[in-house]
Amino acid sequence: MHRGKGMKFVGDSRVPAPESRKRMLPKDYSEYPGKTEAFWPNFLLKEWMIGAVFLVGFLSLTVAHPAPLERIADPTDTGYIPLPDWYFLFLYQLLKYTYASGPYTVIGAMIIPGLAFGGLLLAPFLDNGPERRARKRPLATGFMLLALAATVFLTWQSVATHDWAAAERQGKIVAKVDIDKTSDGYKIANDNTCLTCHGDSFQGGAGAPTLIGTGLSAEEVAKIAKEGKGGKMPPGIFKGDDEQLKKLSEFISGLGK
Structure with missing residues (x-):
């Protein structure tokens, strides 16, 4: 008799299968109503729609309020x-x-x-x-x-x-002008410490505005030099005589014209 010949195999459903043979499959998302949803396309589509709304809103703000262009950065302007x-x-x-x-x-x-x-x-x-x-x-x-x-x-x-007003003054683009540093007006400005706050080219700095293209008359400049203006420029800074004040005011009022 050959091996296995005449043998019959019978399966019994009452015998549980080994744990190693069970398939560990996650439950379908439909078994959790209101708790979860399919990632594709339900969840991902909602994420894309929300992202599109915020992107369109942000782009609309950039078009309606463009970023201002300021002057070239100056690392020496403390x-x-x-x-x-x-x-x-x-x-x-x-x-x-x-x-x-x-x-x-x-x-x-x-x-x-x-x-x-x-x-x-x-x-x-x-x-x-x-x-x-x-x-x-x-x-x-x-x-x-x-x-x-x-x-x-x-x-x-x-x-x-x-301080938005100060930031606007500091970042304002000012046209470059040729300044005669050998003139009497420039020397008087240097002697009266004007360059310390307003810069060696009157470009502004240290909280002081630029003196180029102010649109002020010589008389207005002379008045500010003697009486000061605001809290950052107190009166009495100018120490020269009337003739020097006239040369200084005419020199500053003519910058940028």
Whole structure:
């Protein structure tokens, strides 16, 4: 008799299959109504639609309010008031506070932003529950609202406290003019420390405006030189006589004409 000849094999459904033979398939998303949805195309299409709305809105703002063109950057102008792009304004404002600036700059520039963005990166791992309702996730919702409120507040404070008038004067494009540095008017300006604030070419700086193309008459310039103007230019800076004042005022009023 040959081996196996006449043998019959019978299967019994009551015998469970080994665990290793079970197929570990995830449940279909339809078994969780209201909890999840198909990534393609449902979820991805919604993401694209939201992104398209924000992109169109942002492009519309750039067309309606184009970025102003300022003069060429001058690294020697220590009085220039810098301002980062709008999405960094909250970090810029943070560096103005006592314990985030000066000797504590490393706290405001690295530690606090590092903790904030590090927490954002770890959020999916720290709060990985299946619940999607915000009130059922108090920690994640609370930290999200705190971060959003801090960002909005710091951005608003940065815009509200910035000296926009001074920044506009400093960034104004001024036509270059040939200045005769051997003239009496230039020498008088140098002797009376005018160049210290207004620059060696009267281009402005250190919080002082440019003196090129001011549109002021010689009499108006002389009055400002003697009586001052605002809080940044006190009276009594000019120390020369009337003849020197006349030469200086005529020289400055003629710049850029």
